[in-house]
Amino acid sequence: MNVFGTVRVTKAVIPFMKKAGFGRIINISSESGLQPDSFMPHYNASKAAIINFSKSLSKAYAAQGILVNTVSPAFIMTPMLxxxxxxxxxxxxxTYEEATQQFLKENRPHVEVKRHGTVDEAASAVVYLASEQASFINGVNLRVDGGSVASI
Structure with a gap:
């Protein structure tokens, strides 16, 4: 669903954006697409595919006024988490609090802020990329991860 849902929605909106000469596509991936863990390989692979797909689209459609970026949150307090x-x-x-700290320590040791992120923090990145202030940002994977991804 992660990959094919993204592809289907993109295929549906691209013709309208091309006709308008303007568009913003912001796909949601995950830090797991860059720094996979051991317990959800199918999820990790699907999120890596979204990052790659978005980068390819950013190259294909930028000249037509369509900017494509990805937001990759980590350890965001969603219903799934x-x-x-x-x-x-x-x-x-x-306790729930102990489970949270244990998960953070064992599975997300590089979340340098030592807390989970909020849905609003991830949404703010999306809003920014959709705004006019981001009119020169294309092909970026914006990590909203509290420092979780250990590499540059």
Whole structure:
């Protein structure tokens, strides 16, 4: 769903953007697309594909006024993460807060801010890339990750 959903929506909107001579496509990936973990290889691969797909599109359509970028959040408190942490707390018989800190330490040791991000923080990156202030940003993978990706 991650990859094919992205491709289908893109195919649907590109003709309208080409006709208008303007467009912004902002795909959502994940830090896992750059720094995969061991427990969700299918998810990691799909998010890497979205980053690659977006970069290719950015090259194909920029001259037509269509800018394509990706936002890659990490450790954002979404329902999926909240459920994972609740399950971990229950399985380990620890508090939710302890499960959060344990997950952070074991699975996201490079989140230098030592907390989860918020949906609003990730959304702010999307809003910025859609704005006129980002009119010279194309083909970027903007990480909203608290420093999680260990490489440059």
């Amino acid at each position: 909240e459920n994972l942490l609740k399950d971990n707390a229950k399985q380990l018989n620890i």
